[in-house]
Amino acid sequence: MGLFGFLSKQFVDVIDWVDEPGTLAARHPMQGREIQNGAQLTVRDGQIALFYREGQLADAFHPGLYTLETGNLPVLSALLNWDKGFTSPFKADVVFFSQKEQAGLKWGTAQPITVRDPEFGPVRVRAFGSYSFRIEQVPAFAVKLMGSLQRVTLADIEPQLRAAIATAIASAIGSGEFAFVDLAGNQAALSERLKAAVDPAFAQWGLTCTSFYIESLSLPEAVQAAVDSASAPGDASGQIEKLHRLLTIGAITQEEFDAKKAELLGRIR
Secondary structure, eight states, X not given: OOHHHHHHSEEEEEEOOOOOTTEEEEEOOOTTEEEEEXXXXXXXTTEEEEEEETTEEEEEEOSEEEEOOGGGOHHHXXXXXXXXXXXXXXXXXXXXXXOSOEEEEEEEOSSOEEEEETTTEEEXXXXXXXXXXXXXXXXXXXIIIITTOSEEXXXXXXXXXXXXXXXXXXXXXXSOSSOHHHHHTOHHHHHHHHHHHHXXXXXXXXXXXXXXXXXXXEOOHHHHHHHHHHHSSSOHHHHHHHHHHHHHTTSSOHHHHHHHHHHHHHHTO
C-alpha cells in the first residue's frame, strides 16, 4: 500500500449503536475500515454485539464498555494468530442485536380455521389478538434471519411471524384433541394453550414469545350461544362438568377448578 493509501484509510476507534425503534439488528459500518488497537466498544443495556471474521462468528460482548485488546477477543485472536497480542489495526464485522421486548404486535387468522369439537363437530372460527417477543438466542437469529443483511427490522420479519402463528394455531385447535368450545369460554386458558403451540415456531429463529393473548374470537351463532350459556348462571352442574373437562386436559389448575366450583355452588344455596 502506498503512503497516500495508508493515510487515507479510515480507522475505527469507537464502536457503538443506539437502538432505533423497530430495528432488531444492525451491522456497524466497516466498509474499507479497520479497528484500531484499544478501540472503545460500547454495548448498551438490552444489546449484544457479535464480532465476525470472514463470516465466522468470533467473539460476543454483553452490555458494558470495553477497550478492545487480545484479552477480550480470544476467538478473534486465535483466528488472526495474535500469540503476543495485536498492535496493528484489523478487519472484522461487528453486528449489534437488540434483545428488548417487541410488544403490542397484532396477529389474526386471515381465513377461518375448521375446529373439530367433540360436541359440535366441525366448527369454523376466526381469532385475533396481540403478542410480543424478543431475541433469546442471538446466534440462531443471526444465522436464520440476519445472514449478510445490513439490518433486520420488525417489518422485515413480522409477516413471517404472523404466518407461523396462524399455522401453529390451525394445528393446535384443528386437531380435535380437546373441547374447543369449552376453552372458548375461558380465553385466558385458550391463550395459554395457543402460546404453547406458538413457542416452538418462534424458537427455531432464536426468538421467545413473551406474551400471547386472544382479544377477539368469532364463532358460529349456535356455538357462541352455547359458550354464553356455559358462562351464565343457571345450570351449575353442567358448568361444573365443563370445568372438570378443562381440569382434565390441563387448561385450568386444581385451585382454579375448586374456586369456580365453590362460586357456582354458592349461587344455588
